[in-house]
Amino acid sequence: MTNIKKLGDSQIEIECKVPAEDFDRFFKLALKDFKEKVELPGFRKGAVPERMVLEKVGDALVLESAAELAIKDLWPRLLREEKIEAIGRPEFSITKLAKGNSLGLKIKTTVLSPIELADYKKIAKEANSAKTDVVDVSDAEIAETLEMLRKNNPAYFKEGARLDSSARQADEEKMKDAIRQNLEFEKKRKAKDTHRMELLDKIVSASKITVPGILMLSELEKMEFELKNSLKDMGLKWEDYLEHIKKTEEELRMGWKDDALKRVKFGLVLREIASREKLIPQEKDLDAQVDKILLEVGEEDRKKASRAGLKEHIFGRLQNEMVLSLLEGEK
Template identity: 35%
Template sequence: MYENLTIKELPNSELEIGAEIPLKQVEKYQQEVLKKINARVEIPGFRKGHTPDATLIRHVGEAQVMEEVAETAFSDSFRQIVLDKQLDIIGRPEVTITKLAPGNPIGFKIITALFPRFELPDYKTLAGQARAERKEVSVEVTEAEVQETLRHFRLPAGEAGGPAVPGKEFEKVKEPEPLTEETVKKFGFNSLADFKGRIKEDLKKQKERRAAEEKRGALVEKIIAATIVPLPRVVVESELEKMLNQFKADIERRGMKLPDYLEKIKKTEEDLRREWRPDAEKRGKLQFILHAIAKQENIRPSETNIEQELAHLLEHQKDADPLRARLYIEQMLTNEAVFKFLESQK
């Protein structure tokens, strides 16, 4: 399916692959392509699917036929090279057709990313050190914090009084109604004490979550700093794209469009990508590190957990692709299991 194969290692876990598809194979693919074109193209004077090859080529153009031949032939040849050379490919390859002419082999060059090879540090010791360096923080909620939160729950003035009188709306501005035993019932609580208790509980959970995130962040920084991962460009670009899409969604939730926001802050998308690149590199490295630790420690979520989370996700996102959703859930649960394993190290 291919000949004259050359493979050259490039920096950052990338490969340059060159090869040719022999003329005999090209002719075989051309017959397959012409058959497909014949089935979809109607030419006056011929029944659909029964147009002679020479007429069909003149009608659609030889360049169009050769492009379709190259696309089909390349796809099969690249798949075979990956299998034959046992390449651990990630991402979509960059393809350049180097030779494409009737009656000749098809030449191509590929730049593709490989799953990076790297050495894990002593992650158990590093995790234990990170845990020892982070003192346990006592999470307490003060009365002042509760009162500050209560201020945001006061009913707006429009709800405090009776119906508006035409022509009198701006005669007097009412103050927000203070919270009382009666007003908290409008929020579904039995009493003011019950309402304050729930607020205190929620504030405590927020603080505990923030403390856990900070602790995990310190662990991540320590392990990333001790690991050299030759990161492929495609991984960094993929992370930047995710970050940009998330940022765009956040901006739109605030009622703005990304171009308008960028104009307001006097920046471009490229400026953001440049600023975010160090974080994108960290995110990419972290994913490879977590994957390697999971493999080494044989950490994998149970099929039951995967199915439960998948069902929950698909219930709320009806248009989600089930296969991609499953891969996402599996990765998310595996990452969480690896973090819990690391956080348990003494």
């Protein structure tokens, strides 16, 4: 029998039992494991009688090991059967542990509360109808970019100066066209990103979302990790950066709270829409992306990389892209 009690901050407490006959099976498995490890004079390793193994290690150790095995078996099954969306690491407390008896457990875990999602298709249609795909690139922007290229690549432009005036003009016009295309592409990309963020913001604002504290903490840690990596790439030290901005780590995190909350809510909304629309990236696309990343990194990083971890990260990214494409397609 399973009892579930709601606690504060998106937490629940589960009281349950592993029946005596099931726990006895785990006790035997645990004892078998100890039997393979215990060594006693006059016996080959793994051939010590179970009675003597129990005398050697004691019932308590075998019971604890059996409880661990039972919990590993129970937890994923419990989540499926009770339809619990647990996040973070659960806390297990053993309330009853005795040979020949059922195993009593109390489990405390954080869960995702149901999201009261707004009519995201209606919001997307309204936002998309007001969107324009036209971007303007002025002559002044092209001239500014061209001047920057001249400063950064003096050798190339010095070589071009040797051409006759008509050839030089044709070369410059060709370059201006390329600059215009690049600026248009970049502006369209930025406009698309801005539209997506505004669209998500509208859906989030119109929805009711409870954010567990553990997700906020995780997002703040992620933001700190991203900043530290960025500083490292620029050859800067974390301590020097904090000294430069005259803030402690805690003050920095406090300043990130609003952004962290928004990022978590965006993630929860994307996840919920993906679930409702049954948007799942194909296995071949995941494998292709993983292979591409592993080919681009060095040999040492390739050895350290976890294919399963990469796949999980890419799954989320591709799924988010599927959701955003769906929303952008609402007309």
